[in-house]
Amino acid sequence: MQALVLYPDGHYQLEEAAEPALGHNPFAPHDVLIQVAYCGICGSDVHGWHVKEGTRLSGPDQPTVGGHEMCGTVLAVGPAVTRVKPGDRVVGEIVVHYCGECVNCRAGKVNICVNTPPMAGRIHYTVGGAFAPLTVWPDRSLHILPDHVSFEEAVLMEPTAGSVHCLYERLQLRAGESVAILGPGARGQILLQLALAAGAKPVLVSGIQRDARVRLPLAASLGADRVVNVDEQDLIAAAAELTGGVGFDVVVENAGAASAVSQAIEIARPGGRVMISGGGIRGGVTIPLQTWPVIVKELTLYGEISHNWSSWHTGLEMVAHGQIDLKPLLTRVYPLAEWEQGFRDAALGDDVMRVALKPA
Ligand SMILES: [Zn+2]
Ligand SMILES: [Zn+2]
Incomplete structure (x- = not known):
């Protein structure tokens, strides 16, 4: 074959x-x-x-x-x-x-x-x-x-199971928490839908110029409270505006780019949770990490990879019942x-x- x-x-x-x-x-x-x-x-x-x-x-x-x-x-x-x-x-x-x-x-x-x-x-x-x-x-x-x-x-379904693992199993997202998703590819759109299904509010999705044509508009139509093209708009200002100057409870770096990791740390609230997931199993990026905001905000940094049986079970049930499109x-x-x-x-x-x- x-x-x-x-x-x-x-x-x-x-x-x-x-x-x-x-x-x-x-x-x-x-x-x-x-x-x-x-x-x-x-x-x-x-x-x-x-x-x-x-x-x-x-x-x-x-x-x-x-x-x-x-x-x-x-x-x-x-x-x-x-x-x-x-x-x-x-x-x-x-x-x-x-x-x-x-x-x-x-x-x-x-x-x-x-x-x-x-x-x-x-x-x-x-x-x-x-x-x-x-x-x-x-x-x-x-x-x-x-x-x-x-x-x-x-x-x-595989990116859906991975997104369930990321947001529900690792980050333990709860209703009422604010969420930022950096990177609006297919997985970003699934993460967005999972966040909304869990009752997260507000939810921001960011991307780059390449995402302006289709991906960011799709995120807006799926229910994101705010979409930001970081090549043209100020993500830090948008994050502050959307969260009353506090920052996000949960930030998911889903882009695999050094700049997104830094932005994720910057827009997390004191005591917030930051997921680094965009690098993937064969990639990962090497960056000089600004530890000061991690220290003074007492941030919790997470990693995640793939999924487990439970991630598939949850993802399939949600797709079967129309909670994820x-x-x-x-x-x-x-x-x-x-x-x-x-x-x-x-x-x-x-x-x-x-x-x-x-x-x-
Ligand atoms: Zn995959
Ligand atoms: Zn083992």
Whole structure:
């Protein structure tokens, strides 16, 4: 089969790859063969493709089929599989390798298993992901889609689970808290909807010039109290105005940029919580951190990565019951052969939310 393969140095190549088969993978006999409907192009995928000098970048140990925002249909199941059957429409958790015995695994936090390095835990850096017509996934990491949730929505379930993990599980967002989300991509729009669903008020979403055309207007239409283009407007002033000069209870840096980290620290209120989440598993930025505001405001800094079973459960229930609307977020679909255009749109486009590849 043709598949988009990620190399250890971070570059991608479309090439012939072995078809995954039941019994011939580490998940057997709990393995599930899936026909991929869509696989979304995540910011963390694009990080690697857009290799810039000085960028901290890691890849898999050996060439591996990339792509993790998978949705598809079960084709066949291994002999020990009980949770899904052929014909089921599914989405999959990406953290599939963990020890199950460490302090974090025993607490359900398999995404930060102390015995499994980050990339060694994730399917798209090990066994292979879903930038291909076929993929295998372990039974325990799959979730069956409700009938009325389309694949066009389901391809956004992985960032939804990640956003649930970020805002509800890590930051423990409560009703009535003020929230700023720096970065209005697909994940920013999901974070916004989760914040509103939890009763957060007011909610600000910021972006850059590139976001002015489609993303910031979408955030406004989804209910953000204020949207700010930081290239043209003063974020600090807008934050002060919206919060009565106090600053935000919760700030999520969702852009992966050094400037956004500094801004996040600046607009958090004394005693506030700041999440650094935009860097992604293969990125991260190195910045000179101004510690003074962290000290005198007694800020709490958070990190987060991926998601756990509970994040998927919450996310799927909310999508199934219409509390999160994923329909406006898939803007463009390309066949595998046109992956480069898809990556270019995802990395640079000013008129896209999520771009997905349709391998079959
Ligand atoms: Zn993702
Ligand atoms: Zn563990």
